[in-house]
Structures are given as C-alpha cells and as structure tokens.
Amino acid sequence: MTAHKPTTSAELATETEVALERAVTSHRHHALFSMRASKIKQSAVRDVFDISLRPGLVSLAGGNPFLQSLPLEKIGGMAYKLVTEHGLTALQYGGGQGIEKLRVQICEVMAEEGITDADPDNVVVTVGSQSAQDVACKVFCNPGDTVLCENPTYVGALNTFEAYEVNVEAVPMDEHGLIPEELKRRIDEVRAAGSSIKFLYTIPNFNNPSGITLAAERREEVVRICREANILVIEDNPYGLLRFDGHPIPPLRAGHPSDVIYMGSFSKILAPGLRLGWALVPAHLQRRFYLASEAVTLCPPTLNQLLVSEYLEGHDWRGQITTYRDLYAERCAAMLAALEEFMPPEVSWTRPEGGFFIWVTLPEGVDTYPLLYQAIDAGVVFIPGAAFTPSDKPSNRLRLAFSAVAADRIREGVRRLAPVIADAIAAG
Amino acid sequence: MTAHKPTTSAELATETEVALERAVTSHRHHALFSMRASKIKQSAVRDVFDISLRPGLVSLAGGNPFLQSLPLEKIGGMAYKLVTEHGLTALQYGGGQGIEKLRVQICEVMAEEGITDADPDNVVVTVGSQSAQDVACKVFCNPGDTVLCENPTYVGALNTFEAYEVNVEAVPMDEHGLIPEELKRRIDEVRAAGSSIKFLYTIPNFNNPSGITLAAERREEVVRICREANILVIEDNPYGLLRFDGHPIPPLRAGHPSDVIYMGSFSKILAPGLRLGWALVPAHLQRRFYLASEAVTLCPPTLNQLLVSEYLEGHDWRGQITTYRDLYAERCAAMLAALEEFMPPEVSWTRPEGGFFIWVTLPEGVDTYPLLYQAIDAGVVFIPGAAFTPSDKPSNRLRLAFSAVAADRIREGVRRLAPVIADAIAAG
Structure with a gap:
C-alpha cells in the first residue's frame, strides 16, 4: 500500500477496477454478461476487509458485533444436542x-x-x-x-x-x-x-x-x-x-x-x-x-x-441484549470522548443513541477516500463516506464503528486518525 | 383433498392461484410488483411438501437424502467444539x-x-x-x-x-x-x-x-x-x-x-x-x-x-459417500423391482445409474397431474412430470424418488400407485 498511493477517489477506483475490467472485456464471454452485471461493484467495506485484519492496526471500519459476551458454552451445547438428538430434522431441508x-x-x-x-x-x-x-x-x-x-x-x-x-x-x-x-x-x-x-x-x-x-x-x-x-x-x-x-x-x-x-x-x-x-x-x-x-x-x-x-x-436473550447495549454504550462514549479530545475543531460528528456507528464530517472539499490510505499508514482504518451514497461524488464524511473494538483501542485509533485529518484540512 | 377433486392440471392451477391472485390484484400495491414477480410460482414439489408429511402416506415425492447413516454424534461434537472454542470466528461475519x-x-x-x-x-x-x-x-x-x-x-x-x-x-x-x-x-x-x-x-x-x-x-x-x-x-x-x-x-x-x-x-x-x-x-x-x-x-x-x-x-467422508451409494443403490433396485412387479405393461421407466430418481412414462394423453390427488387418496405421493418442464402442457410422466424411503415402503408405495395408473390408462 505504501509503494503506490493514489490521491483521489477517481484514481483509487481506476487502480483496481480497470485492471480487472480489462481481463474481462477482452474475453469472448464479455458479450454474455447481463446489463446489471457491470453495476455490481466491490464495496468499500469489503475493500478494507483484508487490510483490517493486519496486526497492530486499529480497525474502526467493520461493523462487526462483539461476540465475546455470548454464552458460547451454552450455545455450543445447544448445537451438539440439536445435531445428535434432532439431526435428522436439523440437517434436512x-x-x-x-x-x-x-x-x-x-x-x-x-x-x-x-x-x-x-x-x-x-x-x-x-x-x-x-x-x-x-x-x-x-x-x-x-x-x-x-x-x-x-x-x-x-x-x-x-x-x-x-x-x-x-x-x-x-x-x-x-x-x-x-x-x-x-x-x-x-x-x-x-x-x-x-x-x-x-x-x-x-x-x-x-x-x-x-x-x-x-x-x-x-x-x-x-x-x-x-x-x-x-x-x-x-x-x-x-x-x-x-x-x-x-x-x-x-x-x-x-x-x-x-x-x-x-x-x-x-x-x-x-x-x-x-x-x-x-x-x-x-x-x-x-x-x-x-x-x-x-x-x-x-x-x-x-x-x-x-x-x-x-x-x-x-437463554435469557433479553439479558444478553442488555449486556450488548451496555457494552456498546460504553464504547460509543469512549469514541465520543476521544473525538472530543483529539479531533481538530473543524470536525464534527453525530451522537448516536444506539447501534454501532458514528458519522464524522470534515470541512467541505476534503475527500475522505484518499485519507483512508494515509490512515492505514498511521495504523487505523475507517470507511470513507462516499461508500454510503448512490452518487459517485467525493465525500467529506467518514464512518467510524465502535462495536468491535475495546475502549482503549478506540481511543488509540482516534488518536492515530486525528493528525491525518488535521493534515488534510491544513492542506485543503 | 377428498372433498374437492379437480381433474385437470388447468383446474388444479386455477384452484390455488386464482384465489391468491385475486387478493393481490385488488390491492393498490399491485401496481408496485415487478414484471418478474408474477412469474414466480409455487413449485409442484412444494405443493405436496405438507401433504407428504401425513402419517401413513408413502412419499415418493421429495428428493430428501436419507440422513440416518450420518455420524451425528461426531458431527454434533464438531459443532460443539466450533462454537465453544472458535465461536468468535464461527459466529462472526x-x-x-x-x-x-x-x-x-x-x-x-x-x-x-x-x-x-x-x-x-x-x-x-x-x-x-x-x-x-x-x-x-x-x-x-x-x-x-x-x-x-x-x-x-x-x-x-x-x-x-x-x-x-x-x-x-x-x-x-x-x-x-x-x-x-x-x-x-x-x-x-x-x-x-x-x-x-x-x-x-x-x-x-x-x-x-x-x-x-x-x-x-x-x-x-x-x-x-x-x-x-x-x-x-x-x-x-x-x-x-x-x-x-x-x-x-x-x-x-x-x-x-x-x-x-x-x-x-x-x-x-x-x-x-x-x-x-x-x-x-x-x-x-x-x-x-x-x-x-x-x-x-x-x-x-x-x-x-x-x-x-x-x-x-x-471424518472419512469418502466412506460416508460409499455408504450413501450402497443405500441408494439398494433402494433404486427395490423401486425397479416393484415397478416391474406392479405396473401395467403400458408403463415404462428409466434405470438410473445413481442419484435419487426414476422417471416413469405413461401412455400419451394421460395427464399425471390429476392422478396426484387420486394417488394421495390411495396413500402415496409423487411429483407430476409437468413440474419439470418450462411448458404449461400436461405431461404423461411422473417422478418417483427412492432416496428417503426404506425398501419395503418403496414397494408398498409403488403397489398403491399402480392401480391409480392402471385406472387412468383404462379411462383414457
């Protein structure tokens, strides 16, 4: 990633898409694709899926739920019982x-x-x-x-x-x-x-x-x-x-x-x-x-x-939801506190009452897509805002997920992200 | 089913479709359906899905695999271990x-x-x-x-x-x-x-x-x-x-x-x-x-x-496939023997080298769709041949599945089916 850094969304899109399109369009099977096929694109979320797994990186990208609080022993026992005692139903159409x-x-x-x-x-x-x-x-x-x-x-x-x-x-x-x-x-x-x-x-x-x-x-x-x-x-x-x-x-x-x-x-x-x-x-x-x-x-x-x-x-599934709620509330609070602490004054964000995500707004004219690669170099991943609109226009917004990462790592992620954003604002 | 017996495929289609179509077409949301929506129909296989579960009935309809030979204890143990030891991966995206x-x-x-x-x-x-x-x-x-x-x-x-x-x-x-x-x-x-x-x-x-x-x-x-x-x-x-x-x-x-x-x-x-x-x-x-x-x-x-x-x-999955093969070979043989024993001479059938199904051909002009309901009354279910072609025309064929039923029940099912077919041929 460090070797070749595209700087605009357009360039980024070009980089991957063009090479893959070329392989397909030159083939005689190209004539067989449906009209809809060319409209189905890789999502930005999936683009960063593999990157997010790099050790040391703080991923604020994927909206994965935090499963550690699940009663795995109990669920495992249920799966065992279903297969062994009711397998003829559980494994059938x-x-x-x-x-x-x-x-x-x-x-x-x-x-x-x-x-x-x-x-x-x-x-x-x-x-x-x-x-x-x-x-x-x-x-x-x-x-x-x-x-x-x-x-x-x-x-x-x-x-x-x-x-x-x-x-x-x-x-x-x-x-x-x-x-x-x-x-x-x-x-x-x-x-x-x-x-x-x-x-x-x-x-x-x-x-x-x-x-x-x-x-x-x-x-x-x-x-x-x-x-x-x-x-x-x-x-x-x-x-x-x-x-x-x-x-x-x-x-x-x-x-x-x-x-x-x-x-x-x-x-x-x-x-x-x-x-x-x-x-x-x-x-x-x-x-x-x-x-x-x-x-x-x-x-x-x-x-x-x-x-x-x-x-x-x-299982007390309502109790499990309460556990999740408290956990995500704590993580959301940690992210809000970190944004308050580290982000430049030109940046604003939403204050969600639930769920997994905070939406961050940079000044007009700052495209968050190329910032993604600078953020990865700084050790943090997010999803650029352009992914979440049907338009192809650059976006000055980005999504941060607080669901999958512990509070101290959330703070570290935001701390790493802030100077990338500050530099982009200064450069804009 | 016994109360109202339609006698042609067209009538049968009419019976269910028209009532359901009427409920939908009179609603203001009817205008919202895609062109493709009206083409998606209930399959004949699904039509008889519930009927097939009636006690006493021999179902030669559904192509369900016979799962009794699976190592359920072992598979259950695997499921348990996956959830308890690797649940954070196994239950995640x-x-x-x-x-x-x-x-x-x-x-x-x-x-x-x-x-x-x-x-x-x-x-x-x-x-x-x-x-x-x-x-x-x-x-x-x-x-x-x-x-x-x-x-x-x-x-x-x-x-x-x-x-x-x-x-x-x-x-x-x-x-x-x-x-x-x-x-x-x-x-x-x-x-x-x-x-x-x-x-x-x-x-x-x-x-x-x-x-x-x-x-x-x-x-x-x-x-x-x-x-x-x-x-x-x-x-x-x-x-x-x-x-x-x-x-x-x-x-x-x-x-x-x-x-x-x-x-x-x-x-x-x-x-x-x-x-x-x-x-x-x-x-x-x-x-x-x-x-x-x-x-x-x-x-x-x-x-x-x-x-x-x-x-x-x-697990020795190749060995499991051998078990399945032998089982289905035995059942196929049982069905072929029963067809030989009970079916009228005008009826012919395929002799598969594997898989789940035998395809039975009646004389031209005999529609197997209405026979389904007579077969149900006689205690056996099959799938009428018309289900397996894109055309709407009546079919003189039917599918029998030997995969899910023990050999003696297969024989009993064919025994029950034969007179229904013989009557239809005589009437035609």
Missing part, C-alpha cells in the same frame, strides 16, 4: 418460509420493540436481512424504477439495489433523521421525471452509517407520505434493540401493518455468522415475497434456525 | 467468497470426480447450489434472453430462471442424455428468432427428475457445440458422487476450465440443512460472480462452512 416455531419467536422479538400484531404466517425467514433486501428488489423492482433511501445509507443495500438496475435517490437527513418535506419533494421530482417509485428503504434507528435516529414525531408522517404516494416502506431495523437508554421508539411498522415491510436480523442481537434475518410482510404481499425467497435459497439453513430457536427459548 | 480452507477442500471433493485443476480462488461458496443458480442468472441474464436446459430438468432451476424473465428452451434427451444434434438445432432456431442465448443448464449425472446420465462420448460434443456458439455451460452436479457402480464419468468441466461453470453441493453427500453449495467459475468470470453472490447474502453462514470443513477433515 425445511420449508421455504422458515420453521414455524422460530417465526412465532421472531414475533416475540419484534414485540419487544412495539410490533404487537405480527402474525407468524407473514414472517419470512431469510439468509440475513441482506437476502430479504434482495428479495424485495426481486419482487418490486424493474430496471429503471426508483428506490428512495436516506443519505447516507447502508452500503450493502446500495449494492443490492444496483444489482437490480434501479435508480437510487437519496433523501437528505438532518439530526432527527429523514426530512419529511425532502421526501415529499423528491417523490414529486422523480415522478415528474417519469420514473416509477417502488419503495423507501430506511434504517430508522441508529442508521448505518450515520448513527442518526428518525424522530418519533416524524415516523407517522414518513409512512403517511409514502402511503399517499402508494410507495411501500422497507424498514430495516437490525440495531433497534441496541438503544443505549430508555424505551425503544415504536417502529414505522408498528401502526401500519399494510404499508411497511419490516426487516429484522439476528446478526446484531445474537450472531452474524448464522446468517439469519427475517421480513415481516403485509399479508397481501406475503405469498409473492415468500416464493421469491424460495427461488433464491430454497430454504434458510435448518440447523441455524433451530439453534436460534433454542437460544431464544433456553 | 466471514468473507463473501467463503472460507479459504473450505474452498481448498472443495477442490479435493471435485478431484474425486475428475476435476483436478481447480483453483480455490475460483471457488465461490454459496447458500446451496440453488443460490449459485440465482447468481448465474443475475450475472448473465437480461429479460428476454434464452437459457437452454434439458427436458426434463430440475424444478428449482426453472423457478430461478423464471424469476429472471428469461425464455427457457428445453432440449430433448434420450436414454443417453441431452442429444447434441437437438442442442445444435435449438441454438440455431433460437438465434434465428432473434433471442440471445446465455447458457446451457445441464444436470449430466442422474438428472433430476429423469435419472438419465449424459453419456461420456457426448460430453465433449456438448461443450464444443456451446463453445462454438459462445454459450456458457452450467453443469449442476449434486449427485455425481452417488454413482452406484464403477468410476464416475468425468464432468464436462474436467477438460474445459474456461467454458463451464460447475456447481456442486453438500446437500446430497452430507446434509441439505446446512445449505452449502459452491460454484467453480472460470477465472475470467470469478470476480463478477463473487460480487453478485455477495450482493445477495453478504457471506455464506460461517458456522456451517467451518462445520463442513471439520467434517471433511475429521
């Missing part, structure tokens, strides 16, 4: 919608946040909520359709949307989340331009990457605007139960069973390596959603479903 | 391409069949090979493109293809598999009609549902025809190692690393509930394939990958 008992339990998990009317028949278990996003695109999106999202939004969702050749339109947020007036204005603009809008994709709690939460008083209005425009709401809520203090704000889905497809995940409240998430789908959309999911994976992994079911039944 | 060690081991599995030059870098681990089929469509298929397949072919692949709005063209088989001349003719016809052909999807060993194997002497020719037409070959080979006698025939991929995407699965040689399969992709297509896979599921389940890796390392 299951139904495409997911195991019924788990779907009932998923309704209990959602009730913790305020969705009290969920019917297990309308729950579709998926291979992570990533897979649920893919299925939603499959069911609703034609090429050229528009999907609305927050600016910024989850990079994995952007990758999924791009694979369906949709037009992704980002709606501005402020410190209270998505701005309803901007949502309305964007809907009118897109429609005036002749594109069909299929859904709004939103992460209302502790948005990835911004950490911002959609204010309770805006939630009704967001759903109302979408309903009146006949646009579905896809509510992606993997972090909702990881609120540091106080009661959760009811999800958009809570009062609106017909207007919202709610997506949940066990990745943040239990373990991402099991790859289990779910969608709670309006009853009239359930069949199409479930069949599309089945066409992709046949069925979610049975052993994993039974293991999560056993965990929910046999 | 992994790379999108799959764990490297497992990809190396997958190359060893493929070597058993004659692919000796596979590079682990070109292996992409997927959520079953079903997911690999979905990714292949994502990377190669635009709506209106043509995909070629065998007639008959795997119903799950047909469902996946239909979700991509491709034109699926079935190429006739005889007792030696896909007929090269027919393949060539069909390619010419489709091209003359102006459609772009992306790949041939083939199950060369013990085809699901027909049990037919593509003869060794035809394999080179099939690849050559496709290469000359610049069409990829997708070789789906979940059953290849389950050949009852003799050495495996080298896969189409063996001599053709640039022309064939090879798909393998642990569902039949280990356990489908883990949902792990893979694609071995030509080097020049690897990146696009891997990125598209990542956009769907982020990464395959880590725990499951490590468990399969442990199993391959710590």
Whole structure:
C-alpha cells in the first residue's frame, strides 16, 4: 500500500477496477454478461476487509458485533444436542418460509420493540436481512424504477439495489433523521421525471452509517407520505434493540401493518455468522415475497434456525441484549470522548443513541477516500463516506464503528486518525 | 383433498392461484410488483411438501437424502467444539467468497470426480447450489434472453430462471442424455428468432427428475457445440458422487476450465440443512460472480462452512459417500423391482445409474397431474412430470424418488400407485 498511493477517489477506483475490467472485456464471454452485471461493484467495506485484519492496526471500519459476551458454552451445547438428538430434522431441508416455531419467536422479538400484531404466517425467514433486501428488489423492482433511501445509507443495500438496475435517490437527513418535506419533494421530482417509485428503504434507528435516529414525531408522517404516494416502506431495523437508554421508539411498522415491510436480523442481537434475518410482510404481499425467497435459497439453513430457536427459548436473550447495549454504550462514549479530545475543531460528528456507528464530517472539499490510505499508514482504518451514497461524488464524511473494538483501542485509533485529518484540512 | 377433486392440471392451477391472485390484484400495491414477480410460482414439489408429511402416506415425492447413516454424534461434537472454542470466528461475519480452507477442500471433493485443476480462488461458496443458480442468472441474464436446459430438468432451476424473465428452451434427451444434434438445432432456431442465448443448464449425472446420465462420448460434443456458439455451460452436479457402480464419468468441466461453470453441493453427500453449495467459475468470470453472490447474502453462514470443513477433515467422508451409494443403490433396485412387479405393461421407466430418481412414462394423453390427488387418496405421493418442464402442457410422466424411503415402503408405495395408473390408462 505504501509503494503506490493514489490521491483521489477517481484514481483509487481506476487502480483496481480497470485492471480487472480489462481481463474481462477482452474475453469472448464479455458479450454474455447481463446489463446489471457491470453495476455490481466491490464495496468499500469489503475493500478494507483484508487490510483490517493486519496486526497492530486499529480497525474502526467493520461493523462487526462483539461476540465475546455470548454464552458460547451454552450455545455450543445447544448445537451438539440439536445435531445428535434432532439431526435428522436439523440437517434436512425445511420449508421455504422458515420453521414455524422460530417465526412465532421472531414475533416475540419484534414485540419487544412495539410490533404487537405480527402474525407468524407473514414472517419470512431469510439468509440475513441482506437476502430479504434482495428479495424485495426481486419482487418490486424493474430496471429503471426508483428506490428512495436516506443519505447516507447502508452500503450493502446500495449494492443490492444496483444489482437490480434501479435508480437510487437519496433523501437528505438532518439530526432527527429523514426530512419529511425532502421526501415529499423528491417523490414529486422523480415522478415528474417519469420514473416509477417502488419503495423507501430506511434504517430508522441508529442508521448505518450515520448513527442518526428518525424522530418519533416524524415516523407517522414518513409512512403517511409514502402511503399517499402508494410507495411501500422497507424498514430495516437490525440495531433497534441496541438503544443505549430508555424505551425503544415504536417502529414505522408498528401502526401500519399494510404499508411497511419490516426487516429484522439476528446478526446484531445474537450472531452474524448464522446468517439469519427475517421480513415481516403485509399479508397481501406475503405469498409473492415468500416464493421469491424460495427461488433464491430454497430454504434458510435448518440447523441455524433451530439453534436460534433454542437460544431464544433456553437463554435469557433479553439479558444478553442488555449486556450488548451496555457494552456498546460504553464504547460509543469512549469514541465520543476521544473525538472530543483529539479531533481538530473543524470536525464534527453525530451522537448516536444506539447501534454501532458514528458519522464524522470534515470541512467541505476534503475527500475522505484518499485519507483512508494515509490512515492505514498511521495504523487505523475507517470507511470513507462516499461508500454510503448512490452518487459517485467525493465525500467529506467518514464512518467510524465502535462495536468491535475495546475502549482503549478506540481511543488509540482516534488518536492515530486525528493528525491525518488535521493534515488534510491544513492542506485543503 | 377428498372433498374437492379437480381433474385437470388447468383446474388444479386455477384452484390455488386464482384465489391468491385475486387478493393481490385488488390491492393498490399491485401496481408496485415487478414484471418478474408474477412469474414466480409455487413449485409442484412444494405443493405436496405438507401433504407428504401425513402419517401413513408413502412419499415418493421429495428428493430428501436419507440422513440416518450420518455420524451425528461426531458431527454434533464438531459443532460443539466450533462454537465453544472458535465461536468468535464461527459466529462472526466471514468473507463473501467463503472460507479459504473450505474452498481448498472443495477442490479435493471435485478431484474425486475428475476435476483436478481447480483453483480455490475460483471457488465461490454459496447458500446451496440453488443460490449459485440465482447468481448465474443475475450475472448473465437480461429479460428476454434464452437459457437452454434439458427436458426434463430440475424444478428449482426453472423457478430461478423464471424469476429472471428469461425464455427457457428445453432440449430433448434420450436414454443417453441431452442429444447434441437437438442442442445444435435449438441454438440455431433460437438465434434465428432473434433471442440471445446465455447458457446451457445441464444436470449430466442422474438428472433430476429423469435419472438419465449424459453419456461420456457426448460430453465433449456438448461443450464444443456451446463453445462454438459462445454459450456458457452450467453443469449442476449434486449427485455425481452417488454413482452406484464403477468410476464416475468425468464432468464436462474436467477438460474445459474456461467454458463451464460447475456447481456442486453438500446437500446430497452430507446434509441439505446446512445449505452449502459452491460454484467453480472460470477465472475470467470469478470476480463478477463473487460480487453478485455477495450482493445477495453478504457471506455464506460461517458456522456451517467451518462445520463442513471439520467434517471433511475429521471424518472419512469418502466412506460416508460409499455408504450413501450402497443405500441408494439398494433402494433404486427395490423401486425397479416393484415397478416391474406392479405396473401395467403400458408403463415404462428409466434405470438410473445413481442419484435419487426414476422417471416413469405413461401412455400419451394421460395427464399425471390429476392422478396426484387420486394417488394421495390411495396413500402415496409423487411429483407430476409437468413440474419439470418450462411448458404449461400436461405431461404423461411422473417422478418417483427412492432416496428417503426404506425398501419395503418403496414397494408398498409403488403397489398403491399402480392401480391409480392402471385406472387412468383404462379411462383414457
């Protein structure tokens, strides 16, 4: 990395993409690619995945949950019992919608946040909520359709949307989340331009990457605007139960069973390596959603479903969430304190009420993409802000994750990052 | 089921589809569905999934592997150890391409069949090979493109293809598999009609549902025809190692690393509930394939990958495959003997050299779809042949699976089925 340091996002993109594209475009099979294939790109998060593993480096890049607090002995025992005593079921094919008992339990998990009317028949278990996003695109999106999202939004969702050749339109947020007036204005603009809008994709709690939460008083209005425009709401809520203090704000889905497809995940409240998430789908959309999911994976992994079911039944999962909450609250506080201590005065950041991420804003005109390589030389990794928007423009923002790193390492990471940022500001 | 018995395939389709379609089409969200959504249908295999579980019924429908012979105690112990000693890895996110060690081991599995030059870098681990089929469509298929397949072919692949709005063209088989001349003719016809052909999807060993194997002497020719037409070959080979006698025939991929995407699965040689399969992709297509896979599921389940890796390392998996082979050979023999004993003389069937299925042919004009319900009343389930072709026409064929049922129950199932078929022939 030190040998050749590109200095702009454009150059960085060029470096890897061009070489790989050249190998492909010269082959006679190039003519066989679908139109969508060229739109599927490596995400910035994955770009730094391997780098993040270098010893000595402080990774504030990946949003990995901290699994050390899990009851591994107990979960291991459950896995043993499932395979030895129920292996003929646990290792066999299951139904495409997911195991019924788990779907009932998923309704209990959602009730913790305020969705009290969920019917297990309308729950579709998926291979992570990533897979649920893919299925939603499959069911609703034609090429050229528009999907609305927050600016910024989850990079994995952007990758999924791009694979369906949709037009992704980002709606501005402020410190209270998505701005309803901007949502309305964007809907009118897109429609005036002749594109069909299929859904709004939103992460209302502790948005990835911004950490911002959609204010309770805006939630009704967001759903109302979408309903009146006949646009579905896809509510992606993997972090909702990881609120540091106080009661959760009811999800958009809570009062609106017909207007919202709610997506949940066990990745943040239990373990991402099991790859289990779910969608709670309006009853009239359930069949199409479930069949599309089945066409992709046949069925979610049975052993994993039974293991999560056993965990929910046999362990104090609510207590485990409290443990996670306290841990992440402490780490978030450590990161906020370090930012306060080390960052130059021109830099600002969000103050999340939960989740995994803080969103850092540099002065206008400073591109955070080339800073990544200087940061790696300084011993710290982050994700440049450009990854989280559908536009190709440089971004003066970056995402820091506090979930996976101990408090003292978070402080060290921020301490290493600060002079890189200060130099960039001075140079700009 | 006994109360209302539809008598034609058309009526049967009507019964379930129309009621469900009505609920959806009257809703204002109907306008939001993608063009592909209406093409994704319930498969006949899934239709009978619940019915198959009724006590007393002999199910010759589902192609479930027989898991009783697995070393469950040992696999359970491996799962326990993975979670308790390596839980922080096993329960965490992994790379999108799959764990490297497992990809190396997958190359060893493929070597058993004659692919000796596979590079682990070109292996992409997927959520079953079903997911690999979905990714292949994502990377190669635009709506209106043509995909070629065998007639008959795997119903799950047909469902996946239909979700991509491709034109699926079935190429006739005889007792030696896909007929090269027919393949060539069909390619010419489709091209003359102006459609772009992306790949041939083939199950060369013990085809699901027909049990037919593509003869060794035809394999080179099939690849050559496709290469000359610049069409990829997708070789789906979940059953290849389950050949009852003799050495495996080298896969189409063996001599053709640039022309064939090879798909393998642990569902039949280990356990489908883990949902792990893979694609071995030509080097020049690897990146696009891997990125598209990542956009769907982020990464395959880590725990499951490590468990399969442990199993391959710590257990005599080749011996386990031999156990499976002998078991399925015995069951296949039992089914062939029962067909001989009970079926009317007008009925014929295939004699598979491996795999899970026998394909039964009734006289022309007898539709096997309505017979399904009479068979259920008689205490036996099968899958009607129409499920395995892209056409909507009635079929005089049906699939019987011998994999999941003990030999005496197989005999009983065929005994119950025979008079239903005899009556239908007499009535026709």
